[in-house]
Amino acid sequence: MQLALEKVAAWADNWCVTINRDKTTATLFTLSAKVQPGRLTLGDTPLKFEDQQTYLGVTYDKRMTWKHHIMNAEAKARRKLNIMKKLAGSQWGANEKILKTVYQGTVTTSP
Structure with missing residues (x-):
């Protein structure tokens, strides 16, 4: 090395x-x-x-378990989904088409 x-x-x-x-x-x-x-x-x-390295947004740990990377990705997705819940609102909020666009642009395309 x-x-x-x-x-x-x-x-x-x-x-x-x-x-x-x-x-x-x-x-x-x-x-x-x-x-x-x-x-x-x-x-x-x-x-x-x-014990771990992050390279181009992917976290590698010394045992290659991906646990930390998956936990980070899940936390990011949950934060974005919580924002969408606030945007949706039950009595007010964005319509279904706008919410779908926001979801596709933030949650599904995140690194």
Whole structure:
């Protein structure tokens, strides 16, 4: 892994890409509780190991269970559905066509 990090750092230097070393972390994906991560450095900065990573809106945990990602997606959908409930109202509110459009544009297309 260290060799791969060194190659990434060399590529970044070659193409004038700056890697934020304070934000860069590592995750060891394994099902074994016995495997301990080694020491990884990016340049002279040691990387912190995290139990989960979020990349392009998808949360990966070290055991690849997707639990945290699914919980986040569910919470986002519930918040949006609660807003729609307020928009609908029983005595007033938006009509069915507008609610369907809002639902399709917010709940079903969310990353």
